[in-house]
Amino acid sequence: MGLADHEKRELEAIAQHLEEDDPNFATKLSKPPWLAWLSGTTLFVLGLLATYTVGLVGLAAGVSLSSWPLIAVSVAIVAIYPVKVVIALTRKQK
Structure with missing residues (x-):
């Protein structure tokens, strides 16, 4: 369910005021986090x-x-x- 036109206009006005009041903060909000740049x-x-x-370090510590x-x-x-890969592959085959 989308937003009504008046709600979209209100959000645009809020975004405009934010950019005018604090441009640095607005720029930070518009940039995606660094994980978004990486593929799955x-x-x-x-x-x-x-x-x-982590597992191998823990294994070495456990042995020592x-x-x-x-x-x-x-x-x-x-x-x-x-195990996760095997489960994913078996689900894809079904």
Whole structure:
């Protein structure tokens, strides 16, 4: 459901006043966040690398401390993305 014409005009007037009052703030609002510039595949790869890094560091710490709970959590962290990929592929095939 779209906005009525008078509501659109009111929003445009508010935006105009904002630009006049504080142009720097208006510019910040008009720029998308840096994540919006990245594609979904790029975000997935960055998440994959970050997850593997955290998981492998935790695994190394668990081995050096002989802590089986830390090792188990780290293995689960490392396995999250491969499981996610397999689930996504099986859903696409159906």
